[in-house]
Amino acid sequence: MAGRLNGRNAVVTGAGRGIGRAVALALAEEGANIVVCDSGGTTAGSGVDHAPADQVADECRRFGALAVAHYGDVANFRAGAEMIGKCVETFGRIDILCNVAGIDRPRMIFNMSEEDWDRVIGVHLKGTFNLTRHASAAMRQQRYGRIVNVSSDAWLGIGGGGQTNYCAAKGGIASFTYAVAREMGKYGVTCNAITPNAGTRMSQAPETLAGFAKRVEAGLMRPDEYELLISAPPPEQMAMIVAYLCSEAASHINACVFGASGDMLSYWTPPVQSIRVMRNCKRDGRWTWEEVERHLPTVLSSYINPAPIKEK
Ligand SMILES: NC(=O)c1ccc[n+]([C@@H]2O[C@H](COP(=O)([O-])OP(=O)(O)OC[C@H]3O[C@@H](n4cnc5c(N)ncnc54)[C@H](O)[C@@H]3O)[C@@H](O)[C@H]2O)c1
Secondary structure, eight states: OOOTTTTOEEEEETTTSHHHHHHHHHHHHTTOEEEEEOOOOOTTSOOOOSHHHHHHHHHHHTTTOOEEEEOOOTTSHHHHHHHHHHHHHHHSOOOEEEEOOOOOOOBOGGGOOHHHHHHHHIIIIIHHHHHHHHHHHHHHHHTOEEEEEEOOGGGGTTTOSSBHHHHHHHHHHHHHHHHHHHHHGGGTEEEEEEEEEOOOHHHHOHHHHHHHHHHHHTTSSOHHHHHHHHTOOOGGGTHHHHHHHTSGGGTTOOSOEEEEETTEEEEOOOOOOOSOOOOOHHHHOSOOHHHHHHHHHHHTTTOOOSSOOOOO
């Protein structure tokens, strides 16, 4: 144990399995105390099981860290408060929050139920808000904090197809990360996000892989994207990237989204307005149909339609 997080206390959601577990262990390996939060359900988010969180808390203790489990649902505002409260009450304060918990309920938009939409948005986006809301109040008071959220390549609809709920949630998390970072930076609190690629239950379950294969067949996913997903290295190989972002060494890194996997670290440039046409509306009034038609080819000069119409 290198001890670079000695004396720091962390809440990690989704820490019972996959990426969350690997992150909790990396933080514990560096000396942090951990609240291991996981409700233990299926990939679709049903059911409750205490075993994954209990097991990871045990594994954290083997590094000499203090660890306690919480089995609440991150989508519940009160449960989020309890998770942060448990860290403060048990360890004295909260320094680190990693919002990793997630589920997947893929359906094409025309088949998606309201429940599948609400639950995916609830766990990912509202869950990230719930924990961040409560942690940020404590972090602001102490003028120190590290928040790492988990977005996805899906945040810009990349690789999407049957995942509009998930893409919307992950895009929301990226946007939320930028906004929190700007609000909290002045208090010594950083907020960053990762878009991981790791072999986990969620990414490599047989039904998930079958879904990816269907997307390739339907032209919704490129074969190279598919290859990247099915050959993803285990989450333990990328977890130290998150641990680094949770350290004092990363005090200057705020409002960043990183691609993170065992074989890659990258930085996502935030979306920018690329080509802009300016006009004087005070003088010329509203846009006319003809003007729109004239200027669109300029602003779209490097654009490619990702989903052109397909003849039956
Ligand atoms: N694996 C990848 O390549 C990949 C890629 C992009 C994004 N992600 C994101 O990474 C995160 C972790 O995914 P993973 O691949 O490790 O999946 P996973 O299924 O292995 O782990 C997710 C964990 O979150 C827990 N969880 C789910 N809903 C919860 C809730 N409401 N409250 C508390 N805990 C809950 C589950 O019990 C599970 O242990 C997710 O947000 C996922 O969307 C993963």
